[in-house]
Amino acid sequence: ATAAAPILEIRGVHKVFGALKALDGVDMQVRSGEFHGLIGPNGSGKSTLMKAIAGEHLPTSGTVTFKGGDITRATPSERSRAGMSIKFQITSVLPGLTVYDNVLLATQAREGIGSLLRSSSRRRLHGKVWAALEQFRMLHRADDVASSLSHGEQQWLEIAMAMATGPDLLLLDEPTAGMSIEERRITGELLEPIRGRCAVVIVEHDLDFIREICDVLTVLDQGAVLNSGTIETIQNCEKVRQVYVRR
Ligand code: ADP
Numbered sequence: 001a002t003a004a005a006p007i008l009e010i011r012g013v014h015k016v017f018g019a020l021k022a023l024d025g026v027d028m029q030v031r032s033g034e035f036h037g038l039i040g041p042n043g044s045g046k047s048t049l050m051k052a053i054a055g056e057h058l059p060t061s062g063t064v065t066f067k068g069g070d071i072t073r074a075t076p077s078e079r080s081r082a083g084m085s086i087k088f089q090i091t092s093v094l095p096g097l098t099v100y101d102n103v104l105l106a107t108q109a110r111e112g113i114g115s116l117l118r119s120s121s122r123r124r125l126h127g128k129v130w131a132a133l134e135q136f137r138m139l140h141r142a143d144d145v146a147s148s149l150s151h152g153e154q155q156w157l158e159i160a161m162a163m164a165t166g167p168d169l170l171l172l173d174e175p176t177a178g179m180s181i182e183e184r185r186i187t188g189e190l191l192e193p194i195r196g197r198c199a200v201v202i203v204e205h206d207l208d209f210i211r212e213i214c215d216v217l218t219v220l221d222q223g224a225v226l227n228s229g230t231i232e233t234i235q236n237c238e239k240v241r242q243v244y245v246r247r
């Protein structure tokens, strides 16, 4: 059998900020349904690469292909409509709204605000919101305002919001930042049912977490890919070890 074409393909991506080369020719492939970890020291370009995938930053050069289409210059909302969803380090939860309403609003990223105004699509959206809340164990919190959630629950709400659009690619930049060990474990459990249904690119500092949930890893160092492969390949890679020792 031939390997499936990648859902996401990054070719020769450079990103320059003034004199700084934040990304220096990155190639990366993500396959449908795979959990792909993006690791590397602070400042190695992980967030910049995520933003180039999401359309928050346009690359200085290089291409980003999603589902076979060139999206290098597409807007974030065009990417969202194509099936890409993002949870960033910076929160997107509206603290004064209920958990339910936050997820409902998130579905508009793909559906367009008009769908909230038609009662037939409102019922369908209601089902989607409910399913997302159930999957991320937030049903009992549906009517609570988001500001009453714990830090961990806010992170899970954001992942639920990102997943409520039914994406084929989910981007997570440090989803477990600030979480306790127990909250990290739960996060891993919550993500597990997504495997095989939606590809996930995860930036993480917690290498134990990465090892637990990722199928494939890409290691960045100084804006370039140091190595990419299975957990085993990366663990046995001398170049990668040296980067982590150097820290
Ligand atoms: P990581 O997420 O791996 O810690 P980043 O992608 O945030 O790294 O940053 C890579 C490099 O690019 C760093 O040197 C950082 O200071 C720089 N950088 C990131 N964003 C900007 C920006 N908007 N303007 C200028 N420099 C930036």
Ligand code: MG
Pocket (backbone or CB within 6 Å): 046, 047, 048
């Ligand atoms: Mg970062």
